[in-house]
Amino acid sequence: MSGEPLDLEFVQQALGRWGEAFTPERERAFQQYGQLLLQWNRQINLTGLDEWSAIQRRLLVESLALLPWVDRACERKTPCRMIDVGTGAGIPGIPIAVVRPSLMITLLDATKKKIRFLETVVQQLRLANVVPIHERAEVLAHQPAHRGRYHLATARALAHLATACELTLPFLAPGGLALFPKGTGIEQELAESQPALALLGGELLAVEPLPLADLVGTASTLVVVRAVRPCPPMYPRRPGVPAKRPLG
Ligand code: SAM
Incomplete structure (x- = not known):
């Protein structure tokens, strides 16, 4: 590992809140991930945050805030299969993979260099449970294996x-379950998304303040959607269309 050891105080506190041990293995993994993130962020744009403290709180702690819902979705699923869509630098997928090694996690992103970064992370942290994939969600979601x-x-x-x-x-x-960490003041976005949920076979299960807000340092909202029926085969539409013409 290169560079000074990073302060993982907020990660440690977040794990403590959930009754999770800050084991030497977890400490090593978060150190390595943080170092790689800072190193690669100088070459490629992984995150707009450049202060370690902000990266730790907004990316790592905010990911760990999802743990209770992750555990709820994965209860009695062996193995539990998770996909992080538009994972970027591996948020929230990598922090979740570190503390839940029994999950089989797919990290999906349309940007090749981000996937190259994630392949390095997976290799160096020896995350046998994680597979990064370079593809668009609109394409991968139509493949039978996914x-x-x-x-x-x-x-x-x-x-x-x-x-x-x-x-x-x-x-x-x-x-x-689908988990969407969002900002605050999302009432209009929620209302605009109701028709999409109905078309896609989903229902809104919960909208709640994102836990650990004091550690994250900013208030956010967690939106939880449950898939109630198989999604109709025409969705997602062609690459680019879901963003250009949101269902509504
Ligand atoms: N989830 C990360 C985070 O919270 O830091 C990254 C967020 S970044 C703003 C959005 C990411 O989604 C980008 O890395 C982009 O390449 C990816 N992305 C956007 N549209 C996508 C699509 N249709 N399929 C797969 N990835 C997509």
Whole structure:
């Protein structure tokens, strides 16, 4: 590992809140991930945040905030299959993979260099449970190995909720959950997304303040959607269309 050891105080506190141990293995993994993130972020644009403290709180802690819902979605699923759509630098997929090594996690992103970064992370952290894939969600969601095959989908900062639903719900088996961390003041976005949810076979399960807000340092909202029926085969539409013309 290069560079000074990073302060993982907020990660440690977040794990403590959930009754999770800050084991030497987890500490090593978060150190390595943080170092790689800072290093690669100087070459390619992985995140607009450049301060370690902000990266730790907004990316790592915000990912760990999802753990109770991750555990709920994965209860009695062995193995539990999760997909992180538009994962970017691996948020929230990598922090979840570190603390839940039994999950089989697909990290999906349309940007090749981000996937190259994630392949390095997977190799160096020895995350045998994680597979990065370079593809668009609109394409991967139509492949039989991925369509309707996941118990859990996450998407942070991917798109408007209606678009994010079109890009994630087709991956879920009925009963599966999609988790969308969002900002605040999302009432209009929620209302605009209701028709999309109905078309895609989903229902709104919860809208709640994102936990650990004091550690994250900013208030956010967690939107939880459940897949109640298989998604109709025409969705997602062709690449680019879900963002250009959100369902509504
Ligand atoms: N989830 C990460 C986070 O919260 O830091 C990254 C968010 S970044 C703003 C959005 C990411 O979604 C980008 O890395 C982009 O390449 C990816 N993306 C956008 N549209 C996509 C699509 N249709 N299929 C797959 N990835 C997509």
